[in-house]
Amino acid sequence: MRLPLPQFATGDRHPHHIAEVIETNTTEFLAQCLEPEDLSFPPMPPFGSWVCSTDEESGNQIYAVVYYATTMPIDSVHRAVALGLSLQDLREEQPQIFAMLKTEFRAAIVGFAPPSATPGFSKAYQYLPPRPPQIHQAVYRCEAETIVKFTEELDFLQTLLTVQGAPVESLTAAAMRAVYQLRKADRQWLIKAGRTLSLLLKDDYDRLRFILRQVHP
Structure with missing residues:
Protein backbone atom coordinates (compact mmCIF):
# COMPACT_ATOMS: atom_id res chain seq x y z
CA MET A 1 0.00 0.00 0.00
CA THR A 151 -11.29 33.73 -22.94
CA GLU A 152 -13.98 35.93 -24.47
CA GLU A 153 -11.24 38.54 -24.28
CA LEU A 154 -7.78 37.72 -25.66
CA ASP A 155 -5.31 39.84 -23.72
CA PHE A 156 -4.02 36.65 -22.08
CA LEU A 157 -2.24 35.81 -25.36
CA GLN A 158 0.19 38.67 -24.84
CA THR A 159 0.95 37.41 -21.33
CA LEU A 160 1.69 33.92 -22.62
CA LEU A 161 4.05 35.29 -25.27
CA THR A 162 6.20 36.84 -22.53
CA VAL A 163 6.45 33.93 -20.06
CA GLN A 164 10.07 33.54 -18.99
CA GLY A 165 11.74 30.13 -19.25
CA ALA A 166 9.03 28.55 -21.39
CA PRO A 167 8.68 27.64 -25.10
CA VAL A 168 6.20 30.47 -25.48
CA GLU A 169 5.13 29.71 -29.05
CA SER A 170 4.21 26.13 -28.16
CA LEU A 171 2.62 27.29 -24.90
CA THR A 172 0.43 29.83 -26.67
CA ALA A 173 -0.63 27.26 -29.23
CA ALA A 174 -1.41 24.64 -26.55
CA ALA A 175 -3.54 27.08 -24.55
CA MET A 176 -5.40 28.10 -27.70
CA ARG A 177 -6.01 24.44 -28.64
CA ALA A 178 -7.46 23.75 -25.20
CA VAL A 179 -9.82 26.72 -25.45
CA TYR A 180 -10.81 25.88 -29.03
CA GLN A 181 -11.76 22.35 -27.99
CA LEU A 182 -13.75 23.57 -24.99
CA ARG A 183 -15.55 26.01 -27.27
CA LYS A 184 -16.54 23.03 -29.44
CA ALA A 185 -14.56 24.16 -32.47
CA ASP A 186 -15.85 27.73 -32.49
CA ARG A 187 -14.18 28.89 -35.69
CA GLN A 188 -15.13 32.54 -35.16
CA TRP A 189 -13.24 32.54 -31.86
CA LEU A 190 -10.23 30.94 -33.55
CA ILE A 191 -10.22 33.57 -36.30
CA LYS A 192 -10.44 36.33 -33.69
CA ALA A 193 -7.54 34.78 -31.74
CA GLY A 194 -5.48 34.48 -34.93
CA ARG A 195 -6.06 38.14 -35.76
CA THR A 196 -5.04 39.15 -32.24
CA LEU A 197 -1.83 37.17 -32.58
CA SER A 198 -1.12 38.72 -35.95
CA LEU A 199 -1.20 42.16 -34.30
CA LEU A 200 1.00 41.06 -31.41
CA LEU A 201 3.52 39.46 -33.77
CA LYS A 202 3.20 41.80 -36.72
CA ASP A 203 6.99 42.10 -36.98
CA ASP A 204 7.65 38.37 -36.65
CA TYR A 205 5.76 36.37 -39.25
CA ASP A 206 7.80 33.21 -38.64
CA ARG A 207 6.73 33.04 -34.99
CA LEU A 208 3.11 33.72 -35.92
CA ARG A 209 3.10 30.95 -38.51
CA PHE A 210 4.77 28.53 -36.08
CA ILE A 211 2.02 29.12 -33.51
CA LEU A 212 -0.90 28.95 -35.92
CA ARG A 213 0.36 25.71 -37.48
CA GLN A 214 0.06 24.07 -34.06
CA VAL A 215 -3.57 25.05 -33.59
CA HIS A 216 -5.62 22.50 -35.48
CA PRO A 217 -9.00 23.78 -36.71
Missing part, protein backbone atom coordinates in the same frame (compact mmCIF):
# COMPACT_ATOMS: atom_id res chain seq x y z
CA ARG A 2 1.03 3.63 -0.46
CA LEU A 3 2.95 5.05 2.45
CA PRO A 4 0.80 7.56 4.36
CA LEU A 5 1.31 11.22 3.51
CA PRO A 6 -0.78 13.04 6.13
CA GLN A 7 -0.52 16.44 4.44
CA PHE A 8 -2.70 15.14 1.62
CA ALA A 9 -6.11 14.13 2.96
CA THR A 10 -8.19 12.52 0.20
CA GLY A 11 -11.51 11.83 1.88
CA ASP A 12 -13.43 14.99 1.00
CA ARG A 13 -11.27 16.23 -1.86
CA HIS A 14 -13.06 18.07 -4.67
CA PRO A 15 -12.64 16.13 -7.95
CA HIS A 16 -10.95 19.15 -9.58
CA HIS A 17 -8.59 19.70 -6.63
CA ILE A 18 -5.32 18.46 -8.11
CA ALA A 19 -2.47 20.26 -6.35
CA GLU A 20 -1.24 22.65 -3.68
CA VAL A 21 0.85 25.81 -4.04
CA ILE A 22 4.37 25.30 -2.67
CA GLU A 23 6.12 28.37 -4.14
CA THR A 24 4.62 31.61 -5.37
CA ASN A 25 5.54 34.98 -6.83
CA THR A 26 3.92 37.86 -8.66
CA THR A 27 3.77 36.22 -12.10
CA GLU A 28 3.52 32.47 -11.47
CA PHE A 29 3.32 29.68 -8.91
CA LEU A 30 4.77 26.24 -8.39
CA ALA A 31 2.34 23.53 -7.25
CA GLN A 32 2.78 19.96 -6.08
CA CYS A 33 0.22 17.45 -7.29
CA LEU A 34 -1.76 15.62 -4.63
CA GLU A 35 -1.22 11.90 -4.20
CA PRO A 36 -3.88 9.61 -5.70
CA GLU A 37 -5.56 7.07 -3.46
CA ASP A 38 -4.30 4.08 -5.45
CA LEU A 39 -0.75 3.01 -6.37
CA SER A 40 -0.13 5.28 -9.32
CA PHE A 41 1.73 8.46 -10.11
CA PRO A 42 -0.05 11.79 -9.50
CA PRO A 43 -1.75 12.88 -12.74
CA MET A 44 0.43 15.49 -14.46
CA PRO A 45 -1.63 18.42 -15.80
CA PRO A 46 -1.26 18.83 -19.57
CA PHE A 47 1.02 21.47 -21.02
CA GLY A 48 -1.11 24.53 -21.78
CA SER A 49 -3.98 23.47 -19.51
CA TRP A 50 -5.85 25.95 -17.32
CA VAL A 51 -5.77 25.91 -13.51
CA CYS A 52 -6.95 28.24 -10.76
CA SER A 53 -6.20 29.04 -7.14
CA THR A 54 -7.19 31.70 -4.62
CA ASP A 55 -5.72 34.62 -2.76
CA GLU A 56 -7.69 34.08 0.43
CA GLU A 57 -6.99 37.54 1.84
CA SER A 58 -8.63 39.35 -1.09
CA GLY A 59 -10.87 36.54 -2.26
CA ASN A 60 -9.52 36.86 -5.80
CA GLN A 61 -9.71 33.78 -7.98
CA ILE A 62 -6.37 33.47 -9.81
CA TYR A 63 -6.24 31.93 -13.30
CA ALA A 64 -3.07 30.44 -14.74
CA VAL A 65 -1.77 28.27 -17.58
CA VAL A 66 0.53 25.29 -16.97
CA TYR A 67 3.85 25.70 -18.79
CA TYR A 68 6.15 23.17 -17.10
CA ALA A 69 5.68 19.88 -15.24
CA THR A 70 8.05 17.31 -13.78
CA THR A 71 8.09 14.10 -11.73
CA MET A 72 11.12 13.63 -9.47
CA PRO A 73 12.25 12.04 -6.18
CA ILE A 74 10.91 13.72 -3.05
CA ASP A 75 14.46 14.50 -1.89
CA SER A 76 17.67 15.62 -3.60
CA VAL A 77 19.75 12.69 -2.35
CA HIS A 78 18.13 9.76 -4.13
CA ARG A 79 17.68 9.64 -7.89
CA ALA A 80 15.25 7.42 -9.76
CA VAL A 81 16.95 4.54 -11.59
CA ALA A 82 15.72 2.42 -14.49
CA LEU A 83 14.20 -0.84 -13.21
CA GLY A 84 12.88 -2.35 -16.44
CA LEU A 85 9.46 -2.97 -14.90
CA SER A 86 5.97 -2.14 -16.11
CA LEU A 87 3.65 -0.04 -13.95
CA GLN A 88 1.84 -3.19 -12.86
CA ASP A 89 5.16 -4.83 -11.93
CA LEU A 90 6.09 -1.74 -9.92
CA ARG A 91 2.81 -1.93 -8.00
CA GLU A 92 3.42 -5.57 -7.14
CA GLU A 93 7.18 -5.59 -6.53
CA GLN A 94 8.19 -2.02 -5.65
CA PRO A 95 5.08 -0.25 -4.24
CA GLN A 96 7.23 2.10 -2.16
CA ILE A 97 8.41 3.75 -5.39
CA PHE A 98 5.14 5.67 -5.68
CA ALA A 99 5.60 7.30 -2.27
CA MET A 100 9.17 8.35 -3.10
CA LEU A 101 8.25 10.50 -6.09
CA LYS A 102 6.47 13.81 -6.47
CA THR A 103 4.95 15.62 -9.43
CA GLU A 104 5.15 19.40 -9.64
CA PHE A 105 4.13 22.00 -12.21
CA ARG A 106 4.60 25.69 -12.86
CA ALA A 107 1.73 27.86 -14.02
CA ALA A 108 1.90 31.39 -15.44
CA ILE A 109 -0.73 33.74 -14.03
CA VAL A 110 -2.87 35.25 -16.80
CA GLY A 111 -5.64 36.98 -14.85
CA PHE A 112 -8.03 36.98 -11.93
CA ALA A 113 -11.64 37.47 -10.88
CA PRO A 114 -12.49 39.38 -7.69
CA PRO A 115 -15.30 38.14 -5.44
CA SER A 116 -18.73 39.25 -6.56
CA ALA A 117 -21.83 40.17 -4.60
CA THR A 118 -23.91 38.61 -7.38
CA PRO A 119 -24.01 34.80 -7.12
CA GLY A 120 -22.62 33.07 -10.20
CA PHE A 121 -21.15 36.23 -11.72
CA SER A 122 -17.69 37.74 -11.35
CA LYS A 123 -15.96 39.90 -13.93
CA ALA A 124 -12.51 38.58 -14.89
CA TYR A 125 -9.48 40.76 -15.59
CA GLN A 126 -6.69 39.65 -17.89
CA TYR A 127 -3.75 41.21 -16.11
CA LEU A 128 -1.72 40.33 -13.02
CA PRO A 129 -3.64 40.35 -9.73
CA PRO A 130 -2.44 42.46 -6.78
CA ARG A 131 -1.20 39.25 -5.13
CA PRO A 132 -0.63 35.68 -6.30
CA PRO A 133 -2.13 32.72 -4.45
CA GLN A 134 -0.49 32.04 -1.11
CA ILE A 135 1.56 29.02 -0.07
CA HIS A 136 -0.51 25.89 0.63
CA GLN A 137 -3.56 27.16 -1.26
CA ALA A 138 -5.46 24.54 -3.23
CA VAL A 139 -5.04 24.42 -7.02
CA TYR A 140 -7.95 23.25 -9.19
CA ARG A 141 -8.49 22.35 -12.81
CA CYS A 142 -10.61 25.15 -14.27
CA GLU A 143 -14.20 24.37 -15.14
CA ALA A 144 -14.88 24.44 -18.88
CA GLU A 145 -17.50 27.14 -18.46
CA THR A 146 -15.03 29.32 -16.57
CA ILE A 147 -12.39 29.04 -19.30
CA VAL A 148 -14.90 29.81 -22.04
CA LYS A 149 -16.06 32.90 -20.19
CA PHE A 150 -12.54 34.07 -19.35
Whole structure:
Protein backbone atom coordinates (compact mmCIF):
# COMPACT_ATOMS: atom_id res chain seq x y z
CA MET A 1 0.00 0.00 0.00
CA ARG A 2 1.03 3.63 -0.46
CA LEU A 3 2.95 5.05 2.45
CA PRO A 4 0.80 7.56 4.36
CA LEU A 5 1.31 11.22 3.51
CA PRO A 6 -0.78 13.04 6.13
CA GLN A 7 -0.52 16.44 4.44
CA PHE A 8 -2.70 15.14 1.62
CA ALA A 9 -6.11 14.13 2.96
CA THR A 10 -8.19 12.52 0.20
CA GLY A 11 -11.51 11.83 1.88
CA ASP A 12 -13.43 14.99 1.00
CA ARG A 13 -11.27 16.23 -1.86
CA HIS A 14 -13.06 18.07 -4.67
CA PRO A 15 -12.64 16.13 -7.95
CA HIS A 16 -10.95 19.15 -9.58
CA HIS A 17 -8.59 19.70 -6.63
CA ILE A 18 -5.32 18.46 -8.11
CA ALA A 19 -2.47 20.26 -6.35
CA GLU A 20 -1.24 22.65 -3.68
CA VAL A 21 0.85 25.81 -4.04
CA ILE A 22 4.37 25.30 -2.67
CA GLU A 23 6.12 28.37 -4.14
CA THR A 24 4.62 31.61 -5.37
CA ASN A 25 5.54 34.98 -6.83
CA THR A 26 3.92 37.86 -8.66
CA THR A 27 3.77 36.22 -12.10
CA GLU A 28 3.52 32.47 -11.47
CA PHE A 29 3.32 29.68 -8.91
CA LEU A 30 4.77 26.24 -8.39
CA ALA A 31 2.34 23.53 -7.25
CA GLN A 32 2.78 19.96 -6.08
CA CYS A 33 0.22 17.45 -7.29
CA LEU A 34 -1.76 15.62 -4.63
CA GLU A 35 -1.22 11.90 -4.20
CA PRO A 36 -3.88 9.61 -5.70
CA GLU A 37 -5.56 7.07 -3.46
CA ASP A 38 -4.30 4.08 -5.45
CA LEU A 39 -0.75 3.01 -6.37
CA SER A 40 -0.13 5.28 -9.32
CA PHE A 41 1.73 8.46 -10.11
CA PRO A 42 -0.05 11.79 -9.50
CA PRO A 43 -1.75 12.88 -12.74
CA MET A 44 0.43 15.49 -14.46
CA PRO A 45 -1.63 18.42 -15.80
CA PRO A 46 -1.26 18.83 -19.57
CA PHE A 47 1.02 21.47 -21.02
CA GLY A 48 -1.11 24.53 -21.78
CA SER A 49 -3.98 23.47 -19.51
CA TRP A 50 -5.85 25.95 -17.32
CA VAL A 51 -5.77 25.91 -13.51
CA CYS A 52 -6.95 28.24 -10.76
CA SER A 53 -6.20 29.04 -7.14
CA THR A 54 -7.19 31.70 -4.62
CA ASP A 55 -5.72 34.62 -2.76
CA GLU A 56 -7.69 34.08 0.43
CA GLU A 57 -6.99 37.54 1.84
CA SER A 58 -8.63 39.35 -1.09
CA GLY A 59 -10.87 36.54 -2.26
CA ASN A 60 -9.52 36.86 -5.80
CA GLN A 61 -9.71 33.78 -7.98
CA ILE A 62 -6.37 33.47 -9.81
CA TYR A 63 -6.24 31.93 -13.30
CA ALA A 64 -3.07 30.44 -14.74
CA VAL A 65 -1.77 28.27 -17.58
CA VAL A 66 0.53 25.29 -16.97
CA TYR A 67 3.85 25.70 -18.79
CA TYR A 68 6.15 23.17 -17.10
CA ALA A 69 5.68 19.88 -15.24
CA THR A 70 8.05 17.31 -13.78
CA THR A 71 8.09 14.10 -11.73
CA MET A 72 11.12 13.63 -9.47
CA PRO A 73 12.25 12.04 -6.18
CA ILE A 74 10.91 13.72 -3.05
CA ASP A 75 14.46 14.50 -1.89
CA SER A 76 17.67 15.62 -3.60
CA VAL A 77 19.75 12.69 -2.35
CA HIS A 78 18.13 9.76 -4.13
CA ARG A 79 17.68 9.64 -7.89
CA ALA A 80 15.25 7.42 -9.76
CA VAL A 81 16.95 4.54 -11.59
CA ALA A 82 15.72 2.42 -14.49
CA LEU A 83 14.20 -0.84 -13.21
CA GLY A 84 12.88 -2.35 -16.44
CA LEU A 85 9.46 -2.97 -14.90
CA SER A 86 5.97 -2.14 -16.11
CA LEU A 87 3.65 -0.04 -13.95
CA GLN A 88 1.84 -3.19 -12.86
CA ASP A 89 5.16 -4.83 -11.93
CA LEU A 90 6.09 -1.74 -9.92
CA ARG A 91 2.81 -1.93 -8.00
CA GLU A 92 3.42 -5.57 -7.14
CA GLU A 93 7.18 -5.59 -6.53
CA GLN A 94 8.19 -2.02 -5.65
CA PRO A 95 5.08 -0.25 -4.24
CA GLN A 96 7.23 2.10 -2.16
CA ILE A 97 8.41 3.75 -5.39
CA PHE A 98 5.14 5.67 -5.68
CA ALA A 99 5.60 7.30 -2.27
CA MET A 100 9.17 8.35 -3.10
CA LEU A 101 8.25 10.50 -6.09
CA LYS A 102 6.47 13.81 -6.47
CA THR A 103 4.95 15.62 -9.43
CA GLU A 104 5.15 19.40 -9.64
CA PHE A 105 4.13 22.00 -12.21
CA ARG A 106 4.60 25.69 -12.86
CA ALA A 107 1.73 27.86 -14.02
CA ALA A 108 1.90 31.39 -15.44
CA ILE A 109 -0.73 33.74 -14.03
CA VAL A 110 -2.87 35.25 -16.80
CA GLY A 111 -5.64 36.98 -14.85
CA PHE A 112 -8.03 36.98 -11.93
CA ALA A 113 -11.64 37.47 -10.88
CA PRO A 114 -12.49 39.38 -7.69
CA PRO A 115 -15.30 38.14 -5.44
CA SER A 116 -18.73 39.25 -6.56
CA ALA A 117 -21.83 40.17 -4.60
CA THR A 118 -23.91 38.61 -7.38
CA PRO A 119 -24.01 34.80 -7.12
CA GLY A 120 -22.62 33.07 -10.20
CA PHE A 121 -21.15 36.23 -11.72
CA SER A 122 -17.69 37.74 -11.35
CA LYS A 123 -15.96 39.90 -13.93
CA ALA A 124 -12.51 38.58 -14.89
CA TYR A 125 -9.48 40.76 -15.59
CA GLN A 126 -6.69 39.65 -17.89
CA TYR A 127 -3.75 41.21 -16.11
CA LEU A 128 -1.72 40.33 -13.02
CA PRO A 129 -3.64 40.35 -9.73
CA PRO A 130 -2.44 42.46 -6.78
CA ARG A 131 -1.20 39.25 -5.13
CA PRO A 132 -0.63 35.68 -6.30
CA PRO A 133 -2.13 32.72 -4.45
CA GLN A 134 -0.49 32.04 -1.11
CA ILE A 135 1.56 29.02 -0.07
CA HIS A 136 -0.51 25.89 0.63
CA GLN A 137 -3.56 27.16 -1.26
CA ALA A 138 -5.46 24.54 -3.23
CA VAL A 139 -5.04 24.42 -7.02
CA TYR A 140 -7.95 23.25 -9.19
CA ARG A 141 -8.49 22.35 -12.81
CA CYS A 142 -10.61 25.15 -14.27
CA GLU A 143 -14.20 24.37 -15.14
CA ALA A 144 -14.88 24.44 -18.88
CA GLU A 145 -17.50 27.14 -18.46
CA THR A 146 -15.03 29.32 -16.57
CA ILE A 147 -12.39 29.04 -19.30
CA VAL A 148 -14.90 29.81 -22.04
CA LYS A 149 -16.06 32.90 -20.19
CA PHE A 150 -12.54 34.07 -19.35
CA THR A 151 -11.29 33.73 -22.94
CA GLU A 152 -13.98 35.93 -24.47
CA GLU A 153 -11.24 38.54 -24.28
CA LEU A 154 -7.78 37.72 -25.66
CA ASP A 155 -5.31 39.84 -23.72
CA PHE A 156 -4.02 36.65 -22.08
CA LEU A 157 -2.24 35.81 -25.36
CA GLN A 158 0.19 38.67 -24.84
CA THR A 159 0.95 37.41 -21.33
CA LEU A 160 1.69 33.92 -22.62
CA LEU A 161 4.05 35.29 -25.27
CA THR A 162 6.20 36.84 -22.53
CA VAL A 163 6.45 33.93 -20.06
CA GLN A 164 10.07 33.54 -18.99
CA GLY A 165 11.74 30.13 -19.25
CA ALA A 166 9.03 28.55 -21.39
CA PRO A 167 8.68 27.64 -25.10
CA VAL A 168 6.20 30.47 -25.48
CA GLU A 169 5.13 29.71 -29.05
CA SER A 170 4.21 26.13 -28.16
CA LEU A 171 2.62 27.29 -24.90
CA THR A 172 0.43 29.83 -26.67
CA ALA A 173 -0.63 27.26 -29.23
CA ALA A 174 -1.41 24.64 -26.55
CA ALA A 175 -3.54 27.08 -24.55
CA MET A 176 -5.40 28.10 -27.70
CA ARG A 177 -6.01 24.44 -28.64
CA ALA A 178 -7.46 23.75 -25.20
CA VAL A 179 -9.82 26.72 -25.45
CA TYR A 180 -10.81 25.88 -29.03
CA GLN A 181 -11.76 22.35 -27.99
CA LEU A 182 -13.75 23.57 -24.99
CA ARG A 183 -15.55 26.01 -27.27
CA LYS A 184 -16.54 23.03 -29.44
CA ALA A 185 -14.56 24.16 -32.47
CA ASP A 186 -15.85 27.73 -32.49
CA ARG A 187 -14.18 28.89 -35.69
CA GLN A 188 -15.13 32.54 -35.16
CA TRP A 189 -13.24 32.54 -31.86
CA LEU A 190 -10.23 30.94 -33.55
CA ILE A 191 -10.22 33.57 -36.30
CA LYS A 192 -10.44 36.33 -33.69
CA ALA A 193 -7.54 34.78 -31.74
CA GLY A 194 -5.48 34.48 -34.93
CA ARG A 195 -6.06 38.14 -35.76
CA THR A 196 -5.04 39.15 -32.24
CA LEU A 197 -1.83 37.17 -32.58
CA SER A 198 -1.12 38.72 -35.95
CA LEU A 199 -1.20 42.16 -34.30
CA LEU A 200 1.00 41.06 -31.41
CA LEU A 201 3.52 39.46 -33.77
CA LYS A 202 3.20 41.80 -36.72
CA ASP A 203 6.99 42.10 -36.98
CA ASP A 204 7.65 38.37 -36.65
CA TYR A 205 5.76 36.37 -39.25
CA ASP A 206 7.80 33.21 -38.64
CA ARG A 207 6.73 33.04 -34.99
CA LEU A 208 3.11 33.72 -35.92
CA ARG A 209 3.10 30.95 -38.51
CA PHE A 210 4.77 28.53 -36.08
CA ILE A 211 2.02 29.12 -33.51
CA LEU A 212 -0.90 28.95 -35.92
CA ARG A 213 0.36 25.71 -37.48
CA GLN A 214 0.06 24.07 -34.06
CA VAL A 215 -3.57 25.05 -33.59
CA HIS A 216 -5.62 22.50 -35.48
CA PRO A 217 -9.00 23.78 -36.71
